[in-house]
Amino acid sequence: MTHLFVLSVLVLLQGLLLKAFPHAFSLTEVQLTLNFGFLLLAAYLFGEWTARIRLPRLTGYLFAGILLGPDVLGYFSPESVASLRFIDELALAFIALSAGLELRTQNLKRQWRLLSGLIVVVPLTVFCAIFAFLYFALPRVGSLPALPAAQKIVLAALLGTLAIARSPSSTLAVIKECRAAGDFSESVLCVTVVMDILVIMLFSLFLALAGAAEAGVPAHTGGLWLRIPAEFFLSLLLGLFLAWFMSGYVTVIRREGIFFLLCVAFLVTRLSQALSEQSAIMAGLPLHLEPLLICMSAGFFLRNLFGKGAFYETTINRSFLPIFVVFFALAGTDLDLDALRAMWKVAILYAGIRIAGVFIACHSVLALLRAPFKTRNLYGMSFITQAGVSIGLAGLIPRRFPEGGEILFTLLLAVIVINQIIGPIAFKFALEQSGEARGTAQKLPGGGR
């Protein structure tokens, strides 16, 4: 009740200020103070409220974003949302670092058969299911113009790849909220992270193949087959270097971890961008280093090679709740309700096929490993979330395929809305059923109660 009251007061105050000074809201000073503070508090209070009805807090943060965003109440204009985008970079770096810190070599070794099975079979099944669906359904999607067969294949492959993508941030957030620890949560996180990396690599591969096909040149030109593994290993190497540097910081300074991590997050994102630009200028070959992979591998090496994971885990858990809350609330403002309204039928079908693909794949792998039926379902429920990378990559489709790309982008956004609403709820349920959720009333990183 207190939370709802405080939330109402804040909404009222913000509404009054918006009405009294509508033009002032375009100022950076206002966007980075008043708007930021309002979004942070409102999303947090929403999260508390959803926790009371036994839903993940993450769902509350997302709903706060949807409600306050441009589509519903309009408290945040697209410009206001854009001014807070720097949070995304920070949050993704911390999420990747956290995910890496969660992975322990001994556990991964023990579960290698399950993990490799899931990493191969789930993406393959989902890709094939969505590819087949879209290949046959594309001519019937909205007002999509008639496409040549080659383009239909490329688009179906791209959308199929995006269907593989999960949301490591949502997965991690639910794990932290439930204080879950054990083989189940760790394997889900590991598979989720690997699938996201796989998606980034496959997507750039398919895009390049599409470009090569359009230009009528063989696909191996441009060192494509070499470039993607090179980018992968270079990112891992940078992650190793970063882990060494971060472990040195713990040894020598060991304080003000919050500020050090903020520096690291900015540094990694900016450095990878700068390296891409420099490699394009100097060697004519843009090397795309993935900050997500760099941070994740840094976390992994910190935990398993340098043994300094505890310091960073504690720091993230104690201090980064504000960044996570705003990150998910901003993700909520991104969810396009108009898109959902326009294509809800196809989107539900698409999401249904994707979920079915996930369940079939999980059942097959776990049946081979003779896992109980209940466990098979639990894994199925864990791979529904979808956000972040999918939204970012989906945004490339209309730019790359102006003809019909916009409609497919809308469809993808609609599917992401569905998955991101169902996904965290299903995963929380799965964690509770698995017995690994130790404190379901626990908040996202570091909360009390």
Add this chain to the structure above:
Amino acid sequence: MKTIAGILFLAILALAGHRKSFVKLLPSRAGRFFFLTGTEFLLVGYLLGDSFLGVLDPATLERARPFLIVGLGWIGLLAGIQLEGKALRMFGRASYLWILLYGCFLLLFVSAGLHALLRVWFPADPHLGLAVSVLAVTALCTGQTSMALWMQQASKQKRPLGIVLQFVASINDVIAIVLFGVLIGFHQPAGGGFGLSLPPLEKLAFSLLLGTLMGLLLLMLFRARLGEADKVLIVIGLVLFGGGAAYLLGVSPLLIHLIAGAVLANFSLKSDETFHLLMRIERPLYLIFLMIAGAYLRIGAPLAVLLALAYVAIRALSQGAAGAMFLGRVFRDPAYPRAHALGWGLTSQAGIGAALAVHFHLWIAGPSPPLLLNMTFSVLLLAILFNEVLSPFGLAYVTKET
């Protein structure tokens, strides 16, 4: 890229500055104290700023302005949380009257001295009154870090004196923040065409209301059993929200958060816990805040340095005299044999003084702020630096024979 490089540089310097180890290298008392209080980061900021290295160029500083607003809120909240009724009643009601008289004397003498001085160089400047008022109000502030550091190292017998000094400093800081809030009420912010168009006193009343509301919201949210991360989130959220609202309404974020902090301190059972939580995050925040403020410093003409020195001298003399006249009377006690010299122990001006300087800068900031007001800001920052070097000597003088 430059913005990010600037911010990174700031953050790394803040980290380095947070380490006490490099302070150990400094042999002299004044030097060591100067570095321990963190005020040197004003100088670091100046060196990084446009007048020297140019890492913090105007574009970067422009983007860092929200940080200053948040910093003001944070400092205000910290100051407010220390205004707990129990602590304020420590010395009885009469002490307030004498401290108030001390403050009035200081205000009058600093105003008169500076007015006479500034009239020589800026005889017909329309902003003369404002410049003098701001300098006089800021003269009331006392940096408590050097005081606390001094007392940490002092013997057990000298500690009660430290408590008296901190008490006087806290009351004067509150008076300064409130007076600054009133001053703000007289002028619309320079940068934009927004802000409440209310008479000054009504604006002050509005600030009080908004501050109380913020405090009540904080109090309500803190009633639940919360983890550390939740508390940090709530405080950050409210400081951002309150700071932004204050900026938009043209009222003082320092004052609003001071009131919010005072409400929390007096109605919450967890105010101590909250204070320590805020302190844990405060130091690096404060150092970055000082660096950004330092980057705005424009020494330019030697006049600013001269005026700063004159300001320091007038303030110190007024403090010494007012201390002897008023503080010496009320705190006459065998525990404080040099109570008449208490005023000399209040020379440090960092903390709230720096916050008011930044507040003033934000308030006058615009495409071309008047020369006198710009110089007032520089004089304030330079005076803070000079006072920080002087304060250990003042403190040594007060505690000499106790």
